[in-house]
Amino acid sequence: MSWDPVYRLVKLIPRGRVTTYGQLATALRLPGGARAVGYALAATPNGRGIPWHRVIGAGGKVTMPEPHASLQRRLLASEGVPIEGTRIDMKLFAWSPKSRSKPRAKSRAKSRKPKRKPSRRVAPKSRV
DNA sequence: CATCTGACGACCG
DNA sequence: GCGGTCGCCAGAT
Numbered sequence: 001m002s003w004d005p006v007y008r009l010v011k012l013i014p015r016g017r018v019t020t021y022g023q024l025a026t027a028l029r030l031p032g033g034a035r036a037v038g039y040a041l042a043a044t045p046n047g048r049g050i051p052w053h054r055v056i057g058a059g060g061k062v063t064m065p066e067p068h069a070s071l072q073r074r075l076l077a078s079e080g081v082p083i084e085g086t087r088i089d090m091k092l093f094a095w096s097p098k099s100r101s102k103p104r105a106k107s108r109a110k111s112r113k114p115k116r117k118p119s120r121r122v123a124p125k126s127r128v
Numbered sequence: 129c130a131t132c133t134g135a136c137g138a139c140c141g
Numbered sequence: 142g143c144g145g146t147c148g149c150c151a152g153a154t
Contacts, residue, residue, distance in 0.1 A: 003151095021136055025150080032149035034136040039151065042135045057136065064135040072135095 003040035009097045010041070013054040016080045017095035018088055020058050027097040034058070054079075054095075060088035 009024055021034040021041075030036060041052045053075040057063040062072060062083060073083045081093050 022138095025136085030150065032137075033151075034149080035134060036136090036150040036152085038135045039133095040135095043152090044135095052135080055135085058138080062135095068135065 003043070006037055006040045007044060007048075007050050010044075010050050010052060010055055013051055013095055013097075015051075016093065018054045018056050018060070018076065018081060018090070018093045019095045019097060020056055020060075020090075022058050023094075024055065024097060051075075056088055056090075060090035060094070062086045062088070 005028055006024060009019075009027060013019055021037045025031065025033040025037045028037070037055075041050075041055055044050050044052050046052070053072040056072075062069055063086075064072070069086075076083060076088070081088060
């Protein structure tokens with residue numbers, strides 16, 4: 001899979017620290033691709049040495065279907081990362097990826113993607 | 129080739 | 142602060 005860099009980043013997350021999907025996505029030059037990252041982690045085989053539990057949602061919110069949620073908070077608590085309800089104190093445990101590897105060695109050598117995004121976040125004019 | 133989904137993010141109410 | 146909706150990316154159908 002082309003998500004190797006994702007796993008790589010997740011694997012080098014220090015114990016007792018956490019990061020967000022968006023953070024990883026940005027590190028991979030995929031702004032807004034947080035979902036894609038989550039998708040990748042979902043495809044990540046558990047017990048593969050990939051501390052997926054150290055990856056949380058933005059704001060330190062824990063999002064995911066059970067029973068992973070319970071498992072995650074247990075694992076994190078085991079590392080010294082207390083979870084308040086469904087949130088983690090990111091200010092204290094947030095870890096910033098180096099954002100290196102951007103191989104973009106996607107399986108399909110067709111969709112080339114400008115690392116520079118044109119402009120996400122449209123103007124707040126009308127949502128409908 | 130077109131369409132929907134999914135372990136997300138941000139904004140609006 | 143919480144819930145709902147739209148938007149982004151990549152993959153699967």
